[in-house]
Amino acid sequence: MNLTDRVRRLCRRYTLDYLVMILGAAVYALSVSFFTAPNEIAPGGVTGLATMLNHLLDLPIGATALLLNIPLLIWGAIESGRRFIIRTMIITAAVSLLIDLFSLFRFAYHGDLIIAAIFGGILSGVGLGLIFLRGGSTGGTDIIARNLNHQLPYLSIGSIVLLSDAVVVAMSAIVYGSLENALYAVIAIFTSSKLIDAVVFGLSRDNGKLMIIITALPDEVAAELTGRVNRGVTVLSARGGYSHLPKGVILCAVRPHDAYRVNSAVIDTDPTAFIVTTTATAISGLGFSI
Structure with a gap:
């Protein structure tokens, strides 16, 4: 394979990567803007924190999540290298922009919270699955987990993410003054995790x-x-x-x-x-x- 063919092949692959990841970012943003945030469900992560700040201070969720991610992105650049962080920065910015863009439309779902949690989790899982499938990341707890795993290798990335999400969900019960909202967030997280697995490596139960x-x-x-x-x-x-x-x-x-x-x-x-x-x-x- 000559140099020109290799460059052409790499360009095609990277173009497809980013198209799939941007699609995933849009689907994930829909889950936040149309289902979870309007129903006061904060299913973990930096987006969950931004959702709570939106409730308390009326700050835009996307822009707030992007600001919260900046110090994490800097930390990630130091620990994980330039290539990983460039993709993460692009996808994080896309997710933040799309969340605030979709929030401008006034047809969010307001109704049964169990429906909001399940469909929010489904869209979140599909969106994140598409991003992970092409080697991307939305930053937030993913960066925290990777970096802490570098420093404390006996802690698995999955355990760190789970702990981070648990802290955010516990905070949401206090912020919204409702234990039910936190329990609905757990449903959304569980649903999302199953859809991520299905998108990334099919419906098998491979470990x-x-x-x-x-x-x-x-x-x-x-x-x-x-x-x-x-x-x-x-x-x-x-x-x-x-x-x-x-x-x-x-x-x-x-x-x-x-x-x-x-x-x-x-x-x-x-x-x-x-x-x-x-x-x-x-x-x-x-x-x-x-």
């Missing part, structure tokens, strides 16, 4: 993925994976059965939503690499327990 990468550039690919995806890898020496040329076999265990980023990082480094992705029903170890 993790084991990716086996056969490449002629094992050192370069391994460096790219540890830098971009922040996952440890194991490199084995091998040789091609037909060519008898030396090869490297890289083993990498990831969460399902990270599989796309691993695949992209490998192909960007070695377009000729051979990648096998298989289900791992249980993965445990330092910084990784699912």
Whole structure:
């Protein structure tokens, strides 16, 4: 593959990535503007905090969420690197803009709170799933979880996100003066998490993925994976059965939503690499327990 073809292929892939992520941002913004925020449901995260500030101070949710994300984005740039944070900044800005844009329309749902929580969770899960599917992030608790996982690898990212959301939901019970609103937020979070899983890796109940990468550039690919995806890898020496040329076999265990980023990082480094992705029903170890 010559340089021109490779550049063309990368441009097509990045264009598709951002189109899918912007679509996901729009769907997520709809969940906030039309279902959760108008019904005083704050389902965790920075957006949940912004929803409560909107209730208390009448501040725009999107702009407030963006301001709250700025220090987290700076922290994320220091810990996670430029490539991750650029995507996160773009998607965070898009989500914030779309939330405030959709809020200008006066046809939000006001009615049964259980319907608001369920459909808010469905749209939130689909939107976030599309963003995660293409290697993006909406910032907020995702940045907090990744950065704390760097410092405290014995705490899983999922556990940190769950704790952060629990704190926000508990605060919402106080802000809205209603335990029911907090319980509806839990329903929205649960629904959202199930839809994220369905969008990112189908309707199966896979707990993790084991990716086996056969490449002629094992050192370069391994460096790219540890830098971009922040996952440890194991490199084995091998040789091609037909060519008898030396090869490297890289083993990498990831969460399902990270599989796309691993695949992209490998192909960007070695377009000729051979990648096998298989289900791992249980993965445990330092910084990784699912």
